[in-house]
Amino acid sequence: MAYTGATTGYAAGEQTNTSPVDYALETTYNTAPGGTYQRLRITGESLAVQDGTSTPDEINDLPEDAETVLTSRSVSGSVNGVLSYGTFDDFLAGVLGNDWVSLPVITSSTNPAFQIRTNNPSYNGYDTIWSHDSTMSSVSAFPKSLGPCYITLTEKTSGYSGVFYCLGTDPNGQALLFTTNALQPLFSAMGKTGLADMSSGSTVQGNAIVNGKLGKTFTVRKKLAGEWQTFTGNMVNQIQIQLQKGQVPTIQIDFVGSDQSIVTVDVSSAVNSATKSPLMDTVGGFMGCSIFGNAPAGCIQSATITLARNNSGQDTGMGHVGACGVQFGSLKSSMDIEYFFKDFTEFTAWQAGKKGAVSVSIKGSDGYGYQFSVLNGRIFNPKNPISGKNATIVTTISVTGNPLPGGGTFAISRIVPSS
Incomplete structure (x- = not known):
């Protein structure tokens, strides 16, 4: 006879493939909002609660420690994924402290x-x-x-098109x-x-974000065993985007949060499906690197973009677990770029203390992508070691973001295919 149907009870526990992770922007700090949540596309996550404890040196006649006492609580961890268009825009806005600006054509x-x-x-x-x-x-x-925003200017007669801050x-x-x-x-x-x-x-068109002064915190949830493991008060403390030859472009989002709770009732009114934009790649999708208006002479080997909230932290007090509030700190942006050495152009710019725009661009197979730009970068620590025989020399430079007059350190422009 031919058996049909499936075997039940085979799973040793809850399965990662069927455990969705979603999030929402908090309207009130450390309070899980109602309304619509957004499901994430991830390769992994590590959010977890950290309890601070203390065991007092209480004097007693038995050789045993005194009772362990709770002294603090916080949340930290990361969400990891592969870069795709529109998937992580809310968290990029979180670390930059601003909203995306969309200016129609x-x-x-x-x-x-x-x-x-x-x-x-x-x-x-x-x-x-x-x-x-x-x-x-x-x-x-x-x-x-x-x-402030990034806009694209296209001049009809000359055919010129450029992106301007x-x-x-x-x-x-x-x-x-x-x-x-x-x-x-x-x-x-x-x-x-x-x-x-x-x-x-x-034409004039804008679709971008520049760092600002908005504070954003998020609630992140994991649905497990029919309940919701809920992390509240999550500030985006750092985002690192890694573009490297031979690898998929990855993104890591580091959170610092306030508290964790296990919730039996779904507070959301709906959960949007995860984005379906194609995963980006560093072969056909890599659009190049510009350093002070020119591409390096040698092929790019890797580019690492780091956006961090410098001197951020939490404010805590007595009478409750978790934080009372959060300090968002200030944005620190940097790029580390590796490319085959062919000339001393970037070394000369370093020697002169030159500052200017440095950008890296990538897109998906559908033509949608991003240009990541340090608006007023300066090169530090250029190096081109001779590491061994039968090898091409690779230059490494570190670019540190500096504010423009009037403000503005880092910008991300959405790349949209021509209609």
Whole structure:
């Protein structure tokens, strides 16, 4: 006879494959929110509670320790995954302390037309893109009071397309503001100087995030044995993205949290499915590295991006377990880049103490990806050791992020395929 059906009772315990992990942004610190949660795509996680204990030296006539007393409680651990588009954006926003800014495509015509100008006296000497009509009257073509972001400028006639750090818009949404001389690459591509209109059909688009000052904490849950192991008050303390030849691009998210509880009732109203964007790769998906506007002469071997909250911590008190609050610290950003040595370009920049933008870009097979940018980086500790025979020399540089005038250390731009 042919048997059908499955065997039951074969599992020694709960299985990792059927134990979903999800999260939500907390509206109140250390309180699991209701509403919709987001399921994660992960290769592993290690969130766990850490109880601080003390065993007092109580004097007694038996050779045994006194009772162990609870003195503190916190949560820490990591979520690990493979880089894919849209999967970890909330946690990237958490470590950067800001929200993603999405600026829809705005196209120039006669109304609005885009006038670019360097050192504009009407806007305190900033470079600007000013929107106007055919009578040269101002037009509110841009979002009002837009904050710092990265935008892509595409000039129709010259074919030039570039990504620029924008300081934001004026209160009326009539001009995009940039640091002085930031628009020089655009002027050069157009063959213009000082002041000019971009050709009709040129576009402005933004889809990026720059570090800011928002505080974000998350609730992370694991569903096990029909209940929810819930970790609350989780601050993203560090994110490290590793791009390396011969390996899949990985991301590790380190949390510092307040408390853990076992909950029998699902507080969520719904759980969104995990993202389905393709996993990125470092072969066809790696889009290159730019150091002060130029790619290294030799092939890139690896790039490690580290975003950390420096001097972060928790505030604790008596009368309850877990933390009373959290200190988010300040953003510290860095990149470590390895490439085959061919010339001393980066060593010369190090010697001169040069500062500027350093970026690494990667995308998935669907064309969606990210450009990770240190906005005002400086090279430290360049090295090119001769480690043995029959080998190509590899250069290693460390790039440390520094704030731009007015703020802004690190930015991530979403790469979206052309429609």
